[in-house]
Amino acid sequence: MSESVPESVDRGRAPNIRDVARLAGVSHQTVSRVLNNHPSIRESTKQRVLEVMTELQYRPNRAARALVTSHSRTIGVLASQRSQYGPSSIIQSIELAAQDAGYLVSTANITATDEDSIVTALDHLNAQAIEGLVIIAPQVRVVRAISNLDLRVPFVTMSTTDGTEDHAVAVDQVAGARLATRHLIELGHRDIYHLAGPQDWIEAEARMHGFLQEMNAQDVPTTAPILGDWSADFGYYAGRELMRVRDFTAIFSSNDQMALGLIHAIRDAGQDVPHDVSIVGFDDIPEAAHFWPPLTTVRQDFPELGRRCVAQLLGTMGKAPSGYAGPIQPELIVRRSTAAPSF
Amino acid sequence: MSESVPESVDRGRAPNIRDVARLAGVSHQTVSRVLNNHPSIRESTKQRVLEVMTELQYRPNRAARALVTSHSRTIGVLASQRSQYGPSSIIQSIELAAQDAGYLVSTANITATDEDSIVTALDHLNAQAIEGLVIIAPQVRVVRAISNLDLRVPFVTMSTTDGTEDHAVAVDQVAGARLATRHLIELGHRDIYHLAGPQDWIEAEARMHGFLQEMNAQDVPTTAPILGDWSADFGYYAGRELMRVRDFTAIFSSNDQMALGLIHAIRDAGQDVPHDVSIVGFDDIPEAAHFWPPLTTVRQDFPELGRRCVAQLLGTMGKAPSGYAGPIQPELIVRRSTAAPSF
DNA sequence: CTCCTGAATGTGCACGGTCACATCCGAGCG
DNA sequence: CGCTCGGATGTGACCGTGCACATTCAGGAG
Numbered sequence: 001m002s003e004s005v006p007e008s009v010d011r012g013r014a015p016n017i018r019d020v021a022r023l024a025g026v027s028h029q030t031v032s033r034v035l036n037n038h039p040s041i042r043e044s045t046k047q048r049v050l051e052v053m054t055e056l057q058y059r060p061n062r063a064a065r066a067l068v069t070s071h072s073r074t075i076g077v078l079a080s081q082r083s084q085y086g087p088s089s090i091i092q093s094i095e096l097a098a099q100d101a102g103y104l105v106s107t108a109n110i111t112a113t114d115e116d117s118i119v120t121a122l123d124h125l126n127a128q129a130i131e132g133l134v135i136i137a138p139q140v141r142v143v144r145a146i147s148n149l150d151l152r153v154p155f156v157t158m159s160t161t162d163g164t165e166d167h168a169v170a171v172d173q174v175a176g177a178r179l180a181t182r183h184l185i186e187l188g189h190r191d192i193y194h195l196a197g198p199q200d201w202i203e204a205e206a207r208m209h210g211f212l213q214e215m216n217a218q219d220v221p222t223t224a225p226i227l228g229d230w231s232a233d234f235g236y237y238a239g240r241e242l243m244r245v246r247d248f249t250a251i252f253s254s255n256d257q258m259a260l261g262l263i264h265a266i267r268d269a270g271q272d273v274p275h276d277v278s279i280v281g282f283d284d285i286p287e288a289a290h291f292w293p294p295l296t297t298v299r300q301d302f303p304e305l306g307r308r309c310v311a312q313l314l315g316t317m318g319k320a321p322s323g324y325a326g327p328i329q330p331e332l333i334v335r336r337s338t339a340a341p342s343f
Numbered sequence: 344m345s346e347s348v349p350e351s352v353d354r355g356r357a358p359n360i361r362d363v364a365r366l367a368g369v370s371h372q373t374v375s376r377v378l379n380n381h382p383s384i385r386e387s388t389k390q391r392v393l394e395v396m397t398e399l400q401y402r403p404n405r406a407a408r409a410l411v412t413s414h415s416r417t418i419g420v421l422a423s424q425r426s427q428y429g430p431s432s433i434i435q436s437i438e439l440a441a442q443d444a445g446y447l448v449s450t451a452n453i454t455a456t457d458e459d460s461i462v463t464a465l466d467h468l469n470a471q472a473i474e475g476l477v478i479i480a481p482q483v484r485v486v487r488a489i490s491n492l493d494l495r496v497p498f499v500t501m502s503t504t505d506g507t508e509d510h511a512v513a514v515d516q517v518a519g520a521r522l523a524t525r526h527l528i529e530l531g532h533r534d535i536y537h538l539a540g541p542q543d544w545i546e547a548e549a550r551m552h553g554f555l556q557e558m559n560a561q562d563v564p565t566t567a568p569i570l571g572d573w574s575a576d577f578g579y580y581a582g583r584e585l586m587r588v589r590d591f592t593a594i595f596s597s598n599d600q601m602a603l604g605l606i607h608a609i610r611d612a613g614q615d616v617p618h619d620v621s622i623v624g625f626d627d628i629p630e631a632a633h634f635w636p637p638l639t640t641v642r643q644d645f646p647e648l649g650r651r652c653v654a655q656l657l658g659t660m661g662k663a664p665s666g667y668a669g670p671i672q673p674e675l676i677v678r679r680s681t682a683a684p685s686f
Numbered sequence: 687c688t689c690c691t692g693a694a695t696g697t698g699c700a701c702g703g704t705c706a707c708a709t710c711c712g713a714g715c716g
Numbered sequence: 717c718g719c720t721c722g723g724a725t726g727t728g729a730c731c732g733t734g735c736a737c738a739t740t741c742a743g744g745a746g
Contacts, residue, residue, distance in 0.1 A: 013413075016732050027696045032734060040693050063415065063472060064732035066406035068701050070356075088431040095452045104467055106449050109438045124447055129406055152357075232633045257630060264633040287600060290575045290607040292635045359702050370726045375704060383723050407702035411731050689746085696739070701732105709726070715719085 015056040024052040035060060066129055075103050075313060076125035076153075078118075080110035080137035084230065085285045086255075086302060090136050093306025101314060106130065110137050118145045132156070132313040138202040154316040156309050158202070169308045173203050176298040176330035177210025178217075180252050180280040183296070183332055185218050188340045189250040189278060194225040195238055195262065197254040207254050207282060228258050235261020243269035249277060249341040256281035256288045256297055263291065263337070274339035284333055294335035301328055358399040367395040378403060409472060418446050418656060419468035419496075421461075423453040423480035427573065428628045429598075429645060433479050436649025444657060449473060453480050461488045475499070475656040481545040497659040499652050501545070512651045516546050519641040519673035520553025521560075523595050523623040526639070526675055528561050531683045532593040532621060537568040538581055538605065540597040550597050550625060571601050578604025586612035592620060592684040599624035599631045599640055606634065606680070617682035627676055637678035644671055 017031040024031065026045060033041050034049045052058075066072045075098055081087050095105045106128050108121035118141075125133065133155035135146065143157055158170050184192050194211045197204025208225050215222045226242075228234040235258030242248070243265060253259035259281035263273050273279055273293055281288060284299035305328060360374040367374070369388060376384050377392045395401075409415045418441055424430050438448045449471050451464035468476065476498035478489065486500055501513050527535050537554045540547025551568050558565045569585075571577040578601030585591070586608060596602035602624035606616050616622055616636055624631060627642035648671060 013731090018732080028733085029697080029735090030695060033695085036734080040695090042694065045694080059469060061410070061472070061732050063406045063409035064701090065734075067404070067410050067703085067732080068734050070701080072406070092452060095450075096454060099452075099454075099463075099467075104449070104471070106447070107438075109435060109442075111439060111442075120442075123402070124442075126402060128447070129404070232630045236633055260630055260633045264635065264637075267635060287575045287603055287630065290579055290603045292607065292610060294607075356701090361702080371703085372705090372727080373725060376725085379704085383725090385724065388724080404702050407731090408704075410702080410733090411704045413731080687746105689744105691744090692742100694739100694741080697737085698735105699737105700735085703731090705728105705730085707727085707729105710724085712721105712723095714721085716717105 014061075015058045016061065017058075020049065020052050020056060020058050023056070024049045070129065072129040072131060073103050074106055074128055074130050075132040075134065075310070076128065076130035077105055077107040078110065078121055078125065078133060078135045078137055078142070079107055080139065080142070081230070086283060086300070087136055089302035090306045090309070093303040094134060094136075094309055095306075096303075097307045097310035101310060103131075103310075110142065115141070115145050118142055122146075126153075132317050134309050134313060136309075139198075139200045140202055140205070141200060143202070154313065156313045156316065158305075158309075169305065169312045170327045171300045171305060171330050172327035173206035173330075174210035174213065175327075176282065176300070176332075177207040177252070178214040179330065179332045180282065180296075180298050181211050181214035182218070183334065183338065184250045184252060184278060184280060185214070185220060187250075187278065187338060190220055191248040192220070192250045192252060193223060193242065193248045195235065195251055195253040195258050196225040196227050197230050199227050204254055211252055228254065230255050230257060232257040232261040232264075234258060236265045238262065239265025240268070243271070250279070250338070251277060252280045254282055256283045256285045256291075256295060259295055259297070259337075260291055263293075263295075274337050275342055278338040278341070280338060288333075289335065291337070293337045296335045296338040297333050299331045299333050301330075304328055357404070358401045359404065360401075363392065363395050363399060363401050366399070367392045413472065415472040415474060416446050417449055417471055417473050418475040418477065418653070419471065419473035420448055420450040421453065421464055421468065421476060421478045421480055421485075422450055423482065423485070424573075429626060429643070430479055432645035433649045433652070436646040437477055437479075437652055438649075439646075440650045440653035444653060446474075446653075453485065458484070458488045461485055465489075469496075475660050477652050477656060479652075482541075482543045483545060483548075484543060486545070497656065499656045499659065501648075501652075512648065512655045513670045514643045514648060514673050515670035516549035516673075517553035517556065518670075519625065519643070519675075520550040520595070521557040522673065522675040523625065523639075523641050524554050524557035525561070526677065526681065527593045527595060527621060527623060528557070528563060530593075530621065530681060533563055533684075534591040535563070535593045535595060536566060536585065536591045538578065538594055538596040538601050539568040539570050540573050540601075542570050547597055554595055571597065573598055573600060575600040575604040575607075577601060579608045581605065582608025583611070586614070593622070593681070594620060595623045597625055599626045599628045599634075599638060602631075602638055602640070602680075603634055606636075606638075617680050618685055621681040621684070623681060631676075632678065634680070636680045639678045639681040640676050642674045642676050644673075647671055 017028045021028040021031045031049055034046050077091055077094060079087050079091060098105045108124045110121050111117050130153055133153050135155060135157040138158045156169055196208045226238050228238060239262040251262055253262055259279050262279055266273055266277050271277060281295045281297035284297045288295040288297050360371045364371040364374045374392055377389050420434060420437060422430055422434060441448045449468060451467045453464050454460050473496055476496050478498060478500040481501045499512055539551045569581050571581060582605040594605055596605055602622050605622055609616055609620050614620060624638045624640035627640045631638040631640050
């Protein structure tokens, strides 16, 4: 094994603080101090070190730093259904807010709903020595798995119904659902269906609760909600089934995509929205305003949600004051998919 | 404000290989060999070590491993517009494929289009010692900035028009656009507009080229494409302007969202799709089948694209055979938003 | 002039793994 | 019975950085 390799000049490994130190004529510790903005470094020394750094194209080795400090300056995001509008919007705003706070974001996807998949994803994040965790895969079983796993990092979820309020950041889904339901009732509807999301999802459950609460509060009898899967395809399928019965004048859909499918099915059956059936969605995706008819829906402020997640997490981590500001209030956006029933 | 955290008992540091070694009665190196599946380890020893590992809940420290091997087993993804359907679908499938190959994925967002923002994002990824990079923010200026930056890691982009074929993985956007255009021409349309994406986007440019190529090939005179921003809002706005003129019978939109906005505007003007105007989109987002009318569009196989990105990247990294299979062929999905023109 | 003080800088070690090399031990063979 | 050989395991160094502590140095007080 020849090891007498003539070390080519700029070849070999990347420069480290000792290389910088040598060229700047200081100790490696001084370089480290410059890196970390230590107060007692002479300005001239600092400048010299910085010059050498740019000259050598020096980049601090994050692995080494993480090793010694056990601080990775990384927060993890545990997500599922990332291609959906809500989750991906939230991730985006989390990244933005995290960057502002000097943190990196690593995401891990839950591919399946089994616990193994969750553990795998968490392992991936743990392996990165994340300092905090945001869970935006608000399925009941995910939250449960996480409680069992006793992860060692502070985390924030979006469960709104849980008792652990200090872990939760949320849009007030119940209030949003009540807003939507009240709107329909005030228009004069009495026979209202609810197309819910998957039962396992905390948000879906909360919206369903809001729906039932408002119906009860207004003394309107209800039927059992239909459990969907968030997709437009399912909305269409459910709509076709429902149109065989036609014992309703309005449907509150748990998200906008299913609402779109519903409208499609209703029109296929020769009926009109909103004349025959009123439809309300949830989320206010950017396309909702251009559905036909434009969709009445409940707007969630996703960017604000992402910001609060990070703020809350930093608070829990002790890095920032944890100004808990209560749940975010959603907003009803009335468009043309709702009208008074035509008896 | 509260900080006096009482250090819980077992809170000490996480167990390391030496802890495991001590309890198993072996050396730390033996533990390391177990971790790395070294062949010459007696089965009984291996079992004993593994038992201790689970007992201590041992997790290898990735930072330490990365430090010594300078392998992070992480690939970076540089993305923009992550909340859009295409990018987020691709990211999701990249993560899946990367996980299968034993890699982690770190994403960085380009928040603005300026070069600074790109450099910041790249710095974030570089800091993670990524071994490869996937660029799914296919804006011209991003690719240019990256060429200038001379990053030290292998990378894969989605530029289809570039000469650097070994870096590129792509759906054949030109072919897809020609498919859509040909469909309209074969239906009998002659006055066809193209609503393009932002000029800076490589995909937008490729689709525009495909449109123009096909129009020329079929000897149909063309007008200048309209440059949009991918959003349904813009599609609506553009549609309203276009409806003042009405010198066309069909529009090929560069994505489905803008197509939705177009349909909305056309209907607002009292015209019908497809009777008065035929519309073709691009992407086949899951909602497209439920638009009114259901949208004729060009389907891109995003999951396959993500898989190929990772395969290609691993090939470039020398970790796997780089089976370059040529661009992915998109598929025309004919629905009810297109029909023969009614003269 | 000496001593003290605090700013500026240097020295050695620790972090948790992997690598190169050394060592141990039992089997096979002349 | 001694020697070789290779499988199984141990030993020490090292990766790049930050921390605790040591050291130097200049300036002001006594």
